[in-house]
Amino acid sequence: MKDSKSNIINKEARRKKALGELGKLLGIKALVDNGFTNIKNLNGIKRNYTFADLYAEKDNKKYAISIKTRNKFQENGKENMFYNLGKNVYLNSERIAEELKAEAFWMAIPFNENSYSVYLGGVKELNNKHSIPIRKCKIQEIGVCLVQNVGHYFDWDFFRNKRERIAK
Numbered sequence: 001m002k003d004s005k006s007n008i009i010n011k012e013a014r015r016k017k018a019l020g021e022l023g024k025l026l027g028i029k030a031l032v033d034n035g036f037t038n039i040k041n042l043n044g045i046k047r048n049y050t051f052a053d054l055y056a057e058k059d060n061k062k063y064a065i066s067i068k069t070r071n072k073f074q075e076n077g078k079e080n081m082f083y084n085l086g087k088n089v090y091l092n093s094e095r096i097a098e099e100l101k102a103e104a105f106w107m108a109i110p111f112n113e114n115s116y117s118v119y120l121g122g123v124k125e126l127n128n129k130h131s132i133p134i135r136k137c138k139i140q141e142i143g144v145c146l147v148q149n150v151g152h153y154f155d156w157d158f159f160r161n162k163r164e165r166i167a168k
Helices: 002-033 089-100 134-138 162-167
Strands: 037-041 054-058 061-071 082-084 103-111 115-122 131-133 144-151
Touching: 002 037, 002 054, 002 061, 002 103, 002 115, 002 144, 061 082, 061 089, 089 103, 103 134, 115 134, 131 134
Parallel strands: 061 103
Antiparallel strands: 037 054, 054 061, 082 131, 103 115, 115 144
16 A cells, blocks of 8 residues: 555656646747747756746846746646745745846746646736736736647646546
């Protein structure tokens, strides 16, 4: 029984890590497609960079970007409406902004069986909240939509939420 539980935990950790890595790739593609340049995967420079995953530039502006990729729907079937940036988001984003001489941004990537979207916004837009409100992104109240409901061909079975995999 213990091995089975450990295996489920390890599989879930691998799923979340893969979803994060996929998010970086989709984020880089969205940035390239939207005219950003000098894009760098910060985790390739230093493992687990505080706050930011990517660095990019556009129109003489420098961006330090934290990417949050999530299954569009939670295990209970409801849409995942908030992507948590962590309780220290403001301290960490200020530090990285100073270190990179860049403004702190977030990128939210809702991902489902058939498609994904990419939203980009400034940490300052969150008004001291610690999570990205996807509903406000969808209605363009905060951030900008770089990619909207683009189809993909990824193996969804691997990325399903735990409960979805068990029920299947």
